[in-house]
Amino acid sequence: MKVTMAHGSGGESTSGLIKNVFAKYFNNDILNRLEDSAVVPGNSRLAMTTDSFVVTPIEFPGGNIGRLSVCGTVNDLLMSGSKPMYITCGFILEEGLDLDDLERQVKALSECAKEAGVTIVTGDTKVIENRGGEPGLIINTSGVGFIPDGSEAIGPSNLKDGDVIILSGNLGDHHAAILSKRMGIENNIQSDAAPLTEAVGNLMAQKIRVHAMRDVTRGGLGTVLNEFAESSDCEIDLYEEKLPVSSEVRDFCGLLGLDPIYMGNEGKFVLSVHADDAKKALSIIRGSKYCENAVVIGEVKKNNRAVDMHRVILNTAIGGKRVVGLMYGEGLPRIC
Amino acid sequence: MKVTMAHGSGGESTSGLIKNVFAKYFNNDILNRLEDSAVVPGNSRLAMTTDSFVVTPIEFPGGNIGRLSVCGTVNDLLMSGSKPMYITCGFILEEGLDLDDLERQVKALSECAKEAGVTIVTGDTKVIENRGGEPGLIINTSGVGFIPDGSEAIGPSNLKDGDVIILSGNLGDHHAAILSKRMGIENNIQSDAAPLTEAVGNLMAQKIRVHAMRDVTRGGLGTVLNEFAESSDCEIDLYEEKLPVSSEVRDFCGLLGLDPIYMGNEGKFVLSVHADDAKKALSIIRGSKYCENAVVIGEVKKNNRAVDMHRVILNTAIGGKRVVGLMYGEGLPRIC
Structure with missing residues (x-):
């Protein structure tokens, strides 16, 4: 029918x-x-x-x-x-x-x-x-x-100097799965589409001091972190070698010239937590469904520069530094 | 751009x-x-x-x-x-x-x-x-x-024997306006798209015993009243000569063979109220924005027949009776 x-x-x-x-x-x-x-x-x-x-x-x-x-x-x-x-x-x-x-x-x-x-x-x-x-x-x-009574405000303008940035798992899976399917490329890449109820519920139940939290979707990690840095007027330092990407997605990106930092996921989130809670938060997230590959990917630094210098800095694997800007242009249309 | x-x-x-x-x-x-x-x-x-x-x-x-x-x-x-x-x-x-x-x-x-x-x-x-x-x-x-605390349940299954059915204004305006525009027919018919905040707010403030209430959209009055009759297992008697239709919409319908009972509006509602409150309700509705043509169009009768005989009956202007069934088929696509 x-x-x-x-x-x-x-x-x-x-x-x-x-x-x-x-x-x-x-x-x-x-x-x-x-x-x-x-x-x-x-x-x-x-x-x-x-x-x-x-x-x-x-x-x-x-x-x-x-x-x-x-x-x-x-x-x-x-x-x-x-x-x-x-x-x-x-x-x-x-x-x-x-x-x-x-x-x-x-x-x-x-x-x-x-x-x-x-x-x-x-x-x-x-x-x-x-x-x-x-x-x-x-x-x-x-x-x-x-929203439970008495819970702390969570939002992109609440990042604090010294906060630790945690990512809940591998970057780029959803984007790479959609694109592979559209291009007819055969591989084992699967979309990560998943509800993050368990991980977030556990963080809240344990009263982890989460200052900001965002799912990594259209625009990717780069877009989310730029929004955090701008809203909180701070700098975010990322460690390139810590960014989790599966070997298959890494190969796929290498082939097509894609940057996982701008690729959309649908079952990953990034959060900025009080430094003293970071270890516990990481352990809670890793123990939750869909989040076993969670890692610390960076830290928040006070903005000591002129106004408008809030930035996301990638410390590359070979010791360089690169500014991670906003994503321009189309990204991948109709990814979600 | x-x-x-x-x-x-x-x-x-x-x-x-x-x-x-x-x-x-x-x-x-x-x-x-x-x-x-x-x-x-x-x-x-x-x-x-x-x-x-x-x-x-x-x-x-x-x-x-x-x-x-x-x-x-x-x-x-x-x-x-x-x-x-x-x-x-x-x-x-x-x-x-x-x-x-x-x-x-x-x-x-x-x-x-x-x-x-x-x-x-x-x-x-x-x-x-x-x-x-x-x-x-x-x-x-x-x-x-x-929903204000203590307010009575309003729903299609709450119609009571003896209730009065009130319609807030002319039928068919939105449907006729869309169709005229699509067909390039020149006339003065205007869509009735309007928020019914004032009329409904006034009814609630005056504690009118509204048993059921529904805006008349896709499927028209016929569809809404059939749902009322079915959910409440009752019969609804309508008076054809009371159904309000502007002369311009009436002419338009005559020309195209359309029945205003199945035409969609976007700023009209029909309600079933306790008989004792009907006069006051009508006066409140008529005094509210977008509802100056409100009228009593029918009444609710207990279902004295076999099961499944809940029906909407139109008492026609020339003394006949006609069952108003559900609308079949397409209606007018993409009317809202």
Whole structure:
């Protein structure tokens, strides 16, 4: 069966699609009411986020758009120090999409939501014309998380002199997996798309003094750290030889002239922690799912220069120093 | 200037777009932090909703996609009896879209959010290829509202025998405006896209016993009332001569063989209220912005038939009775 324009009409066909495809997997008391708005229990402070996922192809080694669309939103919520609670899903389907393909994505999304401990509370479906190429789909997920009372502010402007920068695992996997698939290159590279619920939950539970935290997605590590340095007006010193990259991704990058510092991941985060907590934080992260390759990659230094000299410096393996600037241009389009 | 694929990369160009286009209009303390997640104050019960807007053309008589994308989500939140508080915006832009066109939509969205009393707390931007036709854009908005403590449950399964059905204004305006524009038909029909904040807020403030409430969008009044009748296992009797349709929309429908009962609006709602409150409710609604043509259109009757005979009955102007079924097929694609 194929998706038709009628599936987006709001009438009988839409309702059939919801019952036969979505309700089959998104099965909870709140969603089952099939209201346009979901009513959920609240709390004192909320985190909200939204992300649209337009990745092509929709299935790739190690993941798919369904899983990705939970990971992206859950990880965004986690990075604010909140506990992700509820997510909404907006599906935008291209006419002609195979319902089996859709169902696989809905299933993956549902499974990933369970893994991440979030409830899908409401959704929406629209259909647009296919104007060429394989009919695809776009998924928007938005989410709400609760911030525990009394928790410290976490944000890119909170970096402190002497902080230690920890990265939760290998760089570039998602980017390299997508690109390999698009180019038809055969290798064993898998996307790292994963919810970071366990690692972040453990850090919070152990009251680690996290000053800033960000998942490494579009724009890569270079972009995130530049934002940290600018917001906090500080310098970040990185050690090139510590940056974790799998040998396969390293080879892939060498071949194509790519720099892992600017490549997107979907299951990695970087954080700036109080120096006294760094050892404990590293051990907690390494002991958490999807984070066994976590390492200390650098440190934060006060900005002793003129204004606007907040910078990210890479100390290269051969003893040189290189400024890591912002990423310019396209990066890889439709990577998430 | 045109949107390029680089605007969706997460790098420098994305950040320029956010600063130059979005931040210019979405200007509030929460959003200005430009975090992936927004932290907002909470409450005891939340309503959440999501909606993607794919309407074509993006500008039409009486509205545009920017205004529409606030109205849709705000009205969904209102219909749950909540006070809409925060919305998120996900923009999906087609490569080649003119930045001036985008800016007009962002502006309209921002102005409508102010009118509706909601705060835009976080956003996301993606770019996809244009595969033919005018480059367009899709907007997802998701929202959170707070439900006042002690308020009665409002929902399609709460209709009571004897309830009065009130409709807040003329049917079919949005649908007819979009279709006129697409077909190049010249007339004065305007979309009714509007946030229903004032009318619903007034009803809630006056403690009107609203049992169910729904905005009349895709699928039209017929679809909404069928859902009410099915969820509450009751019959709804409508009076055809009371259904409000402007003379211009009536002529337009006559010409094209359209039935206003299945046509989408974007600034109308239908509600089922306790009979004793009906007069007061009607007066409150009529006194509120965008609702001056509100009327009583029917009543709720107990289902005295066999199971599954919950129905919507139209008592026609010439004394006949007609079952109003669900809408089948496409309706008008990409109307919202």
